[in-house]
Amino acid sequence: MVIPHRHTADFSTLSKVEFLEIHDLLLRAHNALLKSFDPQGLNIGMNLGRAAGAGIVDHLHYHLVPRWNGDTNFMPIGLAGPKSLVKTLSKHNQKLLPLFV
Numbered sequence: 001m002v003i004p005h006r007h008t009a010d011f012s013t014l015s016k017v018e019f020l021e022i023h024d025l026l027l028r029a030h031n032a033l034l035k036s037f038d039p040q041g042l043n044i045g046m047n048l049g050r051a052a053g054a055g056i057v058d059h060l061h062y063h064l065v066p067r068w069n070g071d072t073n074f075m076p077i078g079l080a081g082p083k084s085l086v087k088t089l090s091k092h093n094q095k096l097l098p099l100f101v
């Protein structure tokens with residue numbers, strides 16, 4: 001997730017500085033995911049408002065989800081069971097953190 005520092009749910013109220021900052025971080029996160037996980041694609045999106053599916057209605061944020069050919073959802077379930085690879089957050093953190101410092 002990429003989240004602005006200021007608490008707001010209204011995208012149009014972001015200052016130019018906030019807008020550039022969040023999109024700079026979005027680009028850095030995009031590049032870090034590509035380098036660390038070598039996905040075949042990425043979903044990048046923002047859900048604004050409850051009707052749009054926002055889980056955190058009062059604070060806007062971008063989601064970045066690495067994707068691979070054949071995955072049909074965030075955690076697809078096949079006849080043989082889940083196809084997701086489970087790793088701890090600390091393992092992902094160790095892989096991603098050096099790309100942000």
